[in-house]
Amino acid sequence: LSLVLLAGCSGDSDGGMFRDTPPEDDPRPDDDPTAECAPPAEGACPGNPCAFAVSDEVSNPQLIPESKAEPVYPEEAREAGIEGNTIIQAVINTDGLVCAPVVLRSSQPGWGFEQAAIDAIVQWRYEPALKDGTPVAVYFTIFVDFRLHRSTGHPTVRTTAMPAID
Numbered sequence: 001l002s003l004v005l006l007a008g009c010s011g012d013s014d015g016g017m018f019r020d021t022p023p024e025d026d027p028r029p030d031d032d033p034t035a036e037c038a039p040p041a042e043g044a045c046p047g048n049p050c051a052f053a054v055s056d057e058v059s060n061p062q063l064i065p066e067s068k069a070e071p072v073y074p075e076e077a078r079e080a081g082i083e084g085n086t087i088i089q090a091v092i093n094t095d096g097l098v099c100a101p102v103v104l105r106s107s108q109p110g111w112g113f114e115q116a117a118i119d120a121i122v123q124w125r126y127e128p129a130l131k132d133g134t135p136v137a138v139y140f141t142i143f144v145d146f147r148l149h150r151s152t153g154h155p156t157v158r159t160t161a162m163p164a165i166d
Contacts, residue, residue, distance in 0.1 A: 051091045051137040052129070059130045061092040061138060063161065067125035071144055073155035074112030078148065084108030085145045086117045094135040096126040104141070117144040120159070 052058045077084065090101040101118045121142050128135035143160045 051093075051139045052131065054129060054138055057131055058136060058138060061096065061126035061129040061140070064096070064125045064127065067123065068159075069120045069123040071116045071120040071146070071157045071159065073146055073157055074116050077108070077111040077113065077146070078155050080111075081148060082108055082111050083147050084111060084113045085143065086113045088114075088117050088121060088142045088144065090121060090140050090142065091137050092126045092128060092140050093137045094128050096128045098122050098124050098126070098140075099137075113144070113146055116146075116157075117142070117159075120144075121161075124161075 054060050084107045086106045087104040088101050089104050091099045093099045098121050101121060103114045103118075106114050121144075129138040130136065141162055143162075145158045145160075147156045147158070148154070149156060
């Protein structure tokens, strides 16, 4: 599992992770909130500007339901009876693509839950978030819960996606 950091998008001057306005030293033109502020990190999607947190000024991206691929329960974990959950942070870019996923937490590292979650969510597509009517990239957090049915052992995977709010 490789983790990707967003170059030039680490947050505001007080060390916060999210922001709803560009930092003072942001090289983007004032009249273009979607202009690139730094080259995307290795592995990031094309057109991935610094991301915003969803706020009163930035709308929530909308999942395109038919794009929602469900994570596949890792076979080795299923056979061993291991359940787990994973929290992934990603960016929904201006094209509605899920970019630069980062594992924030995994209850069972090493059982494949992290990669199963990432493999599914990078297939999801969104109507992008908007700021002043213009598409902008936003941070998003995805919770993935891997459970086994107690009597049958059949796997169940639930996903919940929510905006990262400043």
